[in-house]
């Protein structure tokens with residue numbers, strides 16, 4: 404039978420290029436690139452002689468002949484070189500390989516290329532003439548092999564590591580997550596969630612290491628980590644508790660804002676969908692998570708003047724991308740300068756890209772997800788200890804985004820109505836920020852130095868968001884840009 408590497412001997416780089424170009428998770432859209440190399444990391448299959456722990460679940464939507472067949476699942480890394488000479492990137496491609504087309508997987512087609520000379524692909528009884536590749540994430544049979552490998556290991560250089568404490572439901576069928584995300588997740592029934600990291604950087608991924616520590620500390624504010632996938636000490640993915648009763652914080656916040664806007668004469672606290680008590684619970688949850696992270700990861704201090712300089716540099720770079728920031732630049736520099744004299748700041752492991760979309764409300768309280776940090780930063784930067792105010796600032800900005808995102812989506816043109824709505828958006832943001840901050844600070848209170856620091860982190864985050872929106876959702880740019888204007892004119 405052909406080896407995993409042999410199956411990709413004649414891999415079609417053009418097909419991979421086209422596939423990457425249309426993938427939601429490809430993070431360099433709009434830049435010219437080529438797939439310069441394809442590395443085969445290994446195969447996902449039970450080790451030889453290992454009995455299957457359970458049969459692959461049947462996909463009832465498929466014809467019986469197809470449903471009975473298991474693919475060869477090969478994990479490849481596509482190396483991407485950019486025409487603009489920028490740093491190359493590497494993307495993980497878990498491929499389900501068959502020796503003939505699978506109609507049920509048309510939507511997940513990646514490419515087809517000649518089979519290795521004279522070798523059967525092992526996906527059918529006859530020697531195959533070609534390899535037909537699909538995105539394994541979309542293939543229930545391939546995902547069953549992943550789940551089973553957490554029990555048996557994969558018998559290749561790809562390591563499947565389990566944490567104790569939970570018995571996996573190996574019969575649960577895998578369904579790909581269909582919402583917005585930067586990686587690729589698959590839900591196994593109501594038991595577990597597998598997230599495969601798409602843009603791969605050598606070394607540990609903070610999503611795994613942070614979840615591991617919080618799981619082992621018994622945190623009630625994260626989905627427990629069940630295991631992870633690694634290759635050569637690089638994390639490729641993780642398996643977590645499925646949060647059955649989860650609703651996402653961004654959606655709940657938007658509903659609350661809509662309730663407020665629907666009641667022209669009421670204040671936020673008088674409306675049924677008031678979010679303030681949830682904002683307070685979020686503040687408590689974040690404080691607990693920060694305390695646990697302080698216990699488990701190294702802490703340090705950093706000179707505030709250095710942080711102020713980094714923020715100022717980020718502002719200068721942001722002006723290149725969003726020239727409208729220039730008119731607020733002096734005021735922003737002054738905000739950063741005000742923090743520069745605060746001496747040594749405590750730093751620790753933090754979430755690093757916290758916003759309402761990274762929070763899930765369950766019957767067991769709020770859970771924080773996705774500890775990977777800001778996608779624009781290098782992995783080294785993302786795991787560096789940082790100020791906890793970074794996370795508080797992220798949530799503060801989110802409380803500003805939610806009402807302004809709803810307001811921007813409403814077709815109203817009447818200046819009086821727009822003016823009223825802007826006032827009420829500010830009211831919603833202030834009310835929830837205040838509740839969140841009071842709960843986060845608890846007995847420690849919120850002093851003048853804290854205010855100076857938080858303001859600097861909030862302005863820095865809003866500047867980051869301007870760049871993020873310009874590159875990802877240009878029609879949303881006005882939300883953080885107006886946020887910068889308000890923050891720097893206070």
Ligand SMILES: Nc1ncnc2c1ncn2[C@@H]1O[C@H](COP(=O)(O)OP(=O)(O)O)[C@@H](O)[C@H]1O
Pocket residue numbers: 580582583584585586587588596598626643644645646647649651760761763772773775
């Ligand atoms: N443990 C979980 N249980 C249920 N849903 C989850 C869980 N973890 C994440 N989700 C959902 O999946 C979405 C994407 O997860 P996330 O970790 O943010 O992925 P990405 O890093 O690709 O952005 C989340 O916004 C949330 O809606």
Ligand SMILES: O=P(O)(O)O[C@H]1O[C@H](CO)[C@@H](O[C@H]2O[C@H](CO)[C@@H](O)[C@H](O)[C@H]2O)[C@H](O)[C@H]1O
Pocket residue numbers: 585653756758759760773776777778797800801802804805868871
């Ligand atoms: O979730 P990611 O880690 O991919 O974070 C990036 O995308 C976020 C948007 O999906 C972006 O968040 C910004 O928009 C949110 C509303 O969609 C808002 O709640 C946040 O406050 C705002 O920052 C995030 O900045 C970016 O890193």
